[in-house]
Amino acid sequence: MRTVITGGAGFIGSHLCDYLIEKGHQIICIDSLLTGKVENISHLMGNDQFRFIKHNVSDYIYVDGRVDNVLHFASPASPSDYLEFPIQTLKVGSLGTLHSLGLAKAKKARFLLASTSEVYGDPQIHPQREDYWGHVNPVGPRGVYDEAKRFAEAMTMAYHRYHGVDTRIVRIFNTYGPRMRVKDGRALPNFMCQALRGEDITVFGSGLQTRSFCYASDLVDGIYRLLLSNEHDPVNIGNPEEITICQLAREILALTGSKSKIIFKPLPVDDPKIRQPDISRAKMLLGWEPRVSREEGLRKTLGYFKDTLTSCEKNV
Ligand code: UDP
Numbered sequence: 001m002r003t004v005i006t007g008g009a010g011f012i013g014s015h016l017c018d019y020l021i022e023k024g025h026q027i028i029c030i031d032s033l034l035t036g037k038v039e040n041i042s043h044l045m046g047n048d049q050f051r052f053i054k055h056n057v058s059d060y061i062y063v064d065g066r067v068d069n070v071l072h073f074a075s076p077a078s079p080s081d082y083l084e085f086p087i088q089t090l091k092v093g094s095l096g097t098l099h100s101l102g103l104a105k106a107k108k109a110r111f112l113l114a115s116t117s118e119v120y121g122d123p124q125i126h127p128q129r130e131d132y133w134g135h136v137n138p139v140g141p142r143g144v145y146d147e148a149k150r151f152a153e154a155m156t157m158a159y160h161r162y163h164g165v166d167t168r169i170v171r172i173f174n175t176y177g178p179r180m181r182v183k184d185g186r187a188l189p190n191f192m193c194q195a196l197r198g199e200d201i202t203v204f205g206s207g208l209q210t211r212s213f214c215y216a217s218d219l220v221d222g223i224y225r226l227l228l229s230n231e232h233d234p235v236n237i238g239n240p241e242e243i244t245i246c247q248l249a250r251e252i253l254a255l256t257g258s259k260s261k262i263i264f265k266p267l268p269v270d271d272p273k274i275r276q277p278d279i280s281r282a283k284m285l286l287g288w289e290p291r292v293s294r295e296e297g298l299r300k301t302l303g304y305f306k307d308t309l310t311s312c313e314k315n316v
Helices: 011-022 079-084 086-107 143-163 187-197 216-228 245-256 280-286 294-315
Strands: 002-006 026-031 050-054 069-072 110-116 167-172 201-204 210-212 235-237 242-244 262-265
Touching (some): 011 216, 069 216, 079 086, 079 143, 110 143, 110 216, 187 201, 216 280, 235 280, 245 262
Parallel strands (some): 026 050, 069 110, 110 167, 201 262
């Protein structure tokens, strides 16, 4: 199998590179390095199953030779990133998806779109099932990501229906694990770094809003199963164990033994109040469900952030 992964140097993309190399794939990793990092794939450089191309897929993509799969994972994905790079986010979700689909069509390859729970917006149905159309503010600051991904899903289905491209759509819920950036901006890496540095833990709003956190290895396993399936409609992949953001902060404080204080900051505009995936379809169609408990996942991720912060401090 020869597999192109756009965004392959990102947090999830790089875990996918590792997983598929283990499965024997030849990987062509394309990344603009806007939010991805060479460090995430440096261990693969020199491996003859792996090739890296620094390229922004919002521009035309050229890949020589046969391609069997195109996995489109390129996009800023943390709210603070897509607020900083709104136009790039819209472009990679629209033009980047168009070019990735065009590549899949030209090569007669399978195509998999990394979509998101953000297509549900601030949901009025709970937990979120794939047949829920969502509650998104198109003109709010988060609209740049949410609408780009909704457009990407529509474009994927159009290429499937009108060009017969063999497509898949995964709706990814909150995911965490090693290789998240220290400055990622999302709650979990922020809280871990703040706790380890003895800084205040910044909870936005009341902290009663909920999320459901899936460990990266579980997510990648679900994505692989979806790729091998024949399912063209969207499939949620995420961990249905839902907690409040305050509870997440308390669990991280307990795990680190940190004396950091929790402080409250304003809630960002359009921040979803609740989020939990209904994973019945993933269970039924893919035989998938998450296996890594939050306790184990948080412990492993904390180990990674300890090492990363130590080496950051050494380099200062
Ligand atoms: N959040 C927080 N403190 C932070 C970062 C985020 O309380 O330092 C909140 C954020 O407002 C949201 C939740 O944590 O309600 C999850 O946010 P995150 O950025 O991790 O991802 P999202 O699920 O919103 O995409």
